[in-house]
Amino acid sequence: MSIDIDPLCDAAGLTVTDHIENTQFELYTDRRVVPRPSPKEDHYFPVDASVTVETRFVEIPRVAIVETRSSDGTLAAHGDSYSMPTGEYYVGIDPAPTKLYLRFDSGFTVVSTDQTTRIELDRAAEVTLGFRSLHQAPAGTITTPTDPESLMEAVSLLGSALQTTSPERSFPTLRGHPPLIEPGDEFHVPERVEPPDSGVRIVVPPEYRSLYPVVPLAYYFAAEVVPGEPARIEGDGWEHALEPDVERRAAEVLRQSFHFDCIARTEGFYPVDLHEREATAVDLDWEALYDMPLAERLGEYLAVPFKTVEPELPQWTLTTDVRPDPENIESLPFVASELSIVRSPETVTPANTDGPGQPGFFRTPDIQSAELFRGSADSETRDVDAAVRGADVPTERGAALDSAEFVQPEEVDTVEHAWVGEGVPLDANKATLDAYHRRLEVGAIEQSRISVLVVCNDDQMSEEDEVSELYGLRDMVQFDIEVRHNLSRKEMREVLASDVDFLHYIGHVDDRGMQCADDYLDLTQEDLEVGVSAFLLNACQSYKQGEALIHRGSRGGIVTLSDIANSPATQLGRIIARLMNSGFNLRTALHVAKRELITGHQYIVVGDGATTICQNRSGLAIVVSVTEQHSGSWDFSAEFFPNGHHGIGSLATINLKPIDYNYYVPTMLSSSDVSTEELRSFFNLELAPVFHKNELVWSDRFSID
Known part of the structure; x- marks a missing residue:
């Protein structure tokens, strides 16, 4: 069974684990319950698993819309606060990490707070709960x-x-x-x-x-x-x-x-x-x-x-450039499923290595300014290159990729940009067929916790391993977080073969591979088993090593195209950590990071840019912007991005009093004259990135007063 339903150990309610989507959530009841399997046909809409419990209420720890249908399927009510008389009802609660349906025979009331939604029955009764994974698979x-x-x-x-x-x-x-x-x-x-x-x-x-x-x-x-x-x-x-x-x-x-x-x-x-x-x-x-x-x-x-x-x-969210070659036909169903705008460029513009906007992509500044870049692995060059995040510094540094491999796609009007075909695109997701196929792979997982491994293979970069504190800052998802230092080749091979959900690598990479404590591990040459699902290789020139991970088993990752400076690399690593922890996918996470850091353009996504490691509370990726107009009043806007199964066309709203409409995703909604108290209450609901005075802060650290 793709969905497991188990009693909570330390509270009254159930834990629901979807092994297909790698999501887990809790729902609560007024008493301890033991779920009994029940027929899936008991529900108006199709479900993957169904159980029955006796309870007076069902509560989920998120703000949701409750849709009620009568026994014949007619829509009877829709909203987050209403009451219904005695009757037989089919009730749907959205959003939830799985489709969630209730069936019962009782009058009830929908009660919402700023953090929970509760279905309160007039009396204790048997409630049949149905769950359907939001995973979608092709028919053939x-x-x-x-x-x-x-x-x-x-x-x-x-x-x-x-x-x-x-x-x-x-x-x-x-x-x-x-x-x-x-x-x-x-x-x-x-x-x-x-x-x-x-x-x-x-x-x-x-x-x-x-x-x-x-x-x-x-x-x-x-x-x-x-x-x-x-x-x-x-x-x-x-x-x-x-x-x-x-x-x-x-x-x-x-x-x-x-x-x-x-x-x-x-x-x-x-x-x-x-x-x-x-x-x-x-x-x-x-x-x-x-x-x-x-x-x-x-x-x-x-x-x-x-x-x-x-x-x-x-x-619109996504444009995908698909080169007009017959070898790209297998990618077409995946591009269609995302409702991406598609372009098919016949000619490819080589990246201009010396043109405007390109410095830093292909060569490092002269040695006098090398202290701005991330450190060398070689002790003899460490003093002059103490801030370079790369390997040994040759006389003239350059990208591990040949500059002829880079292409410059035409700009897009969409938020995100993907590239299917030959060449390494600047500022676009290098999508690959094997990564697309892994999007569809279905396999039961042995544990429901999200595993994050931070590997720091250079002590001078240890400041960044503090990102481990940024993963797991969630109240609905359980994380296993581990930090390891100075791994040997053997240990690194074992890490790559493990079923880690997200690998955050901090260290050195060059054309010899990933530096380990005893030697380099070249992923393009080694016969490796790769079980890591997603990754950030926050090191100089990590594209080829990341591409090798995709070909050998990973779904998606973020890599660099050139040498990267140590300080902004550390900053970007922290931003990506918080965004991935907040349920963003790789493409949208990097898009947000680029708004904060111009050096973010030295990074691209490889593989499936839609990869996530968890869901956020609302199920959607949201980016907030606020501007204080006068004391106690704010202009507020929020961008909603498609994410996972909350794709294009999903309904969204926001728990802010001036906003009383639904919107379809993707969208930007805005409101003027939001009070300080309303804004504070909103920021208490969920961890979200916030742009204030063109700088990125976070809702849990934003000082309103």
Whole structure:
């Protein structure tokens, strides 16, 4: 079973452990309970595990929205504070680390505080609890020849993962992961892969550079993709041009249609007060649109000029550059599942090693200023290079990578940027197929605690090993945190083979490998077993060593492209530690770190940038900005980023009195004249990064008075 449900040892309630998502949370009852297995069919929505307990209340230690349906499934109430008369109810609580459903026969009251949500029954009764992992797996693998026409047939099947063609598919849990694609001599489709007939066709020239940018559209619209010109989208009686710029126009269609779906779905099962609906300047009949077939609805959406809706669209989260090569076809389902904007650059711009904005990426300043960089491993050079985080200092330092391997992708308008293909991208996540596949790997874990290992292989850098104090500052997740120093090659091999969730490495790396107490360990040459899930290699020129970890078993990590200075490296290590501990994924964590440190641009993510090591209390990644207007009053804004199973399209709100709307993710919400007391109460809810006067502080250390 992927989910374990056990009685709490030191309190009344249950511990729920999801072995697929590596998450754990507690819920509380009014008395000690022993869970009894019950039929999964007892719940209105599908569940992976179901138990029954007798209790007067069920409480979770987070602020949540409670959705109540009557015995026939009709939505009866939705909110965080209300009462219901005696009856048989299906109740859903969101967010929670798993889908959480209750079934019982009793009147009840929803009671929320600034830290908890409680379902209080009118009397003690049997409550059946259902849990569903938020893990999503593809239904199978499509085998296809790699020519563009055959690949179009495969891409036309990605929409088979959609669990509905209604606007509710804008919820991440109703999209499903697309089937995988792999090259083969003959076209083969698994039996379970059956796309709905959406009535949408996408016509593009039979070439990779035109096909790749429409892959997310093929998935989200369950569209048939066919060869032809000019590039366009077709429905019954309408068409929408994708020329003259297929990449740009496809991105516009994705953003606009998704935005309108999130508004239209408020006419369905989830009639919430949505900020985007209230704020839209577009006058459409949302009730009628909700009931239309997908193709007809899309035609109505696209009849609205993009320039009309563009000002109200949120900043999209991810752009992925997929080089137009047949060897990249296996990455397409993963890119589609993230609803990433896709570009397919035919040409690659080599990074300008001497151009503006590039100093420090490929060479170190002259020796007179070398004290700014992190220390040498060689005692003879340690005095002149005492602040260089690298290995022995040759006459002219340079990146372990050949500068010809670096590429400079075009800038993006999105928060995050990934790169699929040859080359080492500056300022983008170097995504790899093996890391994408590990996102889907399902295996039971032996323990439910999150393991973090901090390895410091140089005593001069011991200041950074204090990051161990920043992991585990959580009240809902249990951490095992260990700090080790000066490991030998053998010990380092054992560490890398262990099932550590996150490795934070502090030390030296160069083209000889990772320095250990007795020699260097070159991960690119050694036949290593790698069990570490995610990592930060906070050392000079650590890209190749990190890339080797990805190829040998890790899912994702943060590495450096050049020499890095000791002081900002230490600072960045601390920022990443707190962000990963707060539930951020690798890409978003590095994005936030770059806002604070310009030297963050010397780092990139390798592998799966969506990798997390835990969840935060709300389940979302949130970054707050505050500005004091006058004594006792603040301007407040918060950015919500998709994260884990709380992906694009999730509903979000914030527990702040002036804000009474729901928003869809990604979003930025703001409020003026927030009182000091309201702000203080909010910061007590959850550990979050806060930008104040353009500097990064943390909610638990922010001095309001």
